[in-house]
Amino acid sequence: MIFIYIGLALFILGFLLILIDNNAKNWEETYGYIIKSELNQSYEHNIEEGGGYYTYEANIVYEYFIPKTNHKYESSKIFPVGGSLRSTNKQEHLSIKNKLTLGKKVIVYYNPYNHKKACLVVGKNFHLKILLFLGLTIMGIAAGIQIKETGQNPEKTFIDKIEVIK
Amino acid sequence: MPKFLLYIIYLCVFLSAIGVVKNSLSAIRKNDSIRIMRSWHKTKAFIKKISLEEKPDLSLDKEFQDVFTINTCDLVYSYTFNNKNYESSNIGINEKDNNSSFQGDLCRKLSNAEGFYIYVNPQNPNDVSLAHNNYTYREIGNSIICFSFLIFLSYLIYTSKKYPSDYVANQIKILKI
Numbered sequence: 050m051i052f053i054y055i056g057l058a059l060f061i062l063g064f065l066l067i068l069i070d071n072n073a074k075n076w077e078e079t080y081g082y083i084i085k086s087e088l089n090q091s092y093e094h095n096i097e098e099g100g101g102y103y104t105y106e107a108n109i110v111y112e113y114f115i116p117k118t119n120h121k122y123e124s125s126k127i128f129p130v131g132g133s134l135r136s137t138n139k140q141e142h143l144s145i146k147n148k149l150t151l152g153k154k155v156i157v158y159y160n161p162y163n164h165k166k167a168c169l170v171v172g173k174n175f176h177l178k179i180l181l182f183l184g185l186t187i188m189g190i191a192a193g194i195q196i197k198e199t200g201q202n203p204e205k206t207f208i209d210k211i212e213v214i215k
Numbered sequence: 216m217p218k219f220l221l222y223i224i225y226l227c228v229f230l231s232a233i234g235v236v237k238n239s240l241s242a243i244r245k246n247d248s249i250r251i252m253r254s255w256h257k258t259k260a261f262i263k264k265i266s267l268e269e270k271p272d273l274s275l276d277k278e279f280q281d282v283f284t285i286n287t288c289d290l291v292y293s294y295t296f297n298n299k300n301y302e303s304s305n306i307g308i309n310e311k312d313n314n315s316s317f318q319g320d321l322c323r324k325l326s327n328a329e330g331f332y333i334y335v336n337p338q339n340p341n342d343v344s345l346a347h348n349n350y351t352y353r354e355i356g357n358s359i360i361c362f363s364f365l366i367f368l369s370y371l372i373y374t375s376k377k378y379p380s381d382y383v384a385n386q387i388k389i390l391k392i
Contacts, residue, residue, distance in 0.1 A: 127387070140380035141382075141384075144380060144381040144383075144384040145384045148387060149387065153389055154389065154391070156390060169388075170383065170386040173386050175374060175382070178370075179374065185363070186367035188363075190359075190360050192359055193358075193363065197352060197357065197360075199352045199356075208317070208321055208324055210347065211346050212331060213331050214259060214329050214330040
């Protein structure tokens with residue numbers, strides 16, 4: 050039963066994050082410059098099975114300017130929500146790093162109520178949808194197991210159903 | 216997504232799809248027999264003989280048959296259907312579920328009873344069952360589990376096709392200096 054709640058929690062979290070991501074389409078637009086562009090690679094050890102695998106992350110930092118105020122901020126976020134995009138997909142991070150070379154001028158979206166919050170892409174974080182589907186899947190599997198357990202003891206169910214005449 | 220991972224996902228999708236179809240068909244088949252059984256006539260049966268006996272387990276090798284015995288509920292009952300009297304020892308449960316502990320529990324439940332209700336097949340009154348079988352839970356549960364996997368894995372494949380590796384990079388807008 051607990052897994053149904055875990056699945057539900059993931060589903061709701063995914064839904065809320067997608068809403069926030071979409072809501073960021075209303076953020077203000079400005080420009081910024083790439084001041085750091087690296088591809089970080091780290092080796093994840095698999096202690097149980099031995100060996101391991103590499104994960105990658107495009108480490109991008111940009112500074113952006115808020116019009117009228119002339120304030121300058123820095124950010125490393127690509128999407129408005131979600132933390133690190135670290136994954137085993139080297140190509141994805143390499144293409145980001147190759148596109149955002151040092152000094153490139155980019156469009157930056159910033160939160161008009163909190164200028165420190167900014168990103169480079171709004172409303173297109175497809176990684177969040179995986180969270181939604183993962184929640185649904187966990188709920189489905191948990192519900193399936195629950196239903197299976199109901200029919201786990203057919204002999205007992207059969208005996209319980211016999212109507213005795215005293 | 217690496218190609219080998221995609222092939223594994225394809226294989227899992229295929230296996231999940233087989234699981235959904237197999238379990239759904241099994242549930243439908245069983246549901247059909249349950250539905251047919253619902254039309255069976257409920258009638259009273261009276262116990263003529265009931266005793267719990269220990270018998271050799273014939274499914275084992277000869278030297279173990281007398282060591283590991285099984286309980287058998289020796290039940291005989293009579294009933295009347297369409298003004299004709301019948302006698303039966305049928306229980307009406309699958310053989311695989313009809314194990315030693317089931318036989319013991321059945322005898323304990325019926326030992327102090329005068330009789331019980333049975334369900335008679337109107338087409339063949341010798342065909343009876345002590346209760347309606349309702350075993351589709353397992354198949355329905357398995358179908359839901361396989362279907363959940365199928366949806367998730369299909370979504371992963373859809374994502375890998377719709378969002379190629381350079382998708383995020385392509386969404387970033389560059390301005391000419």
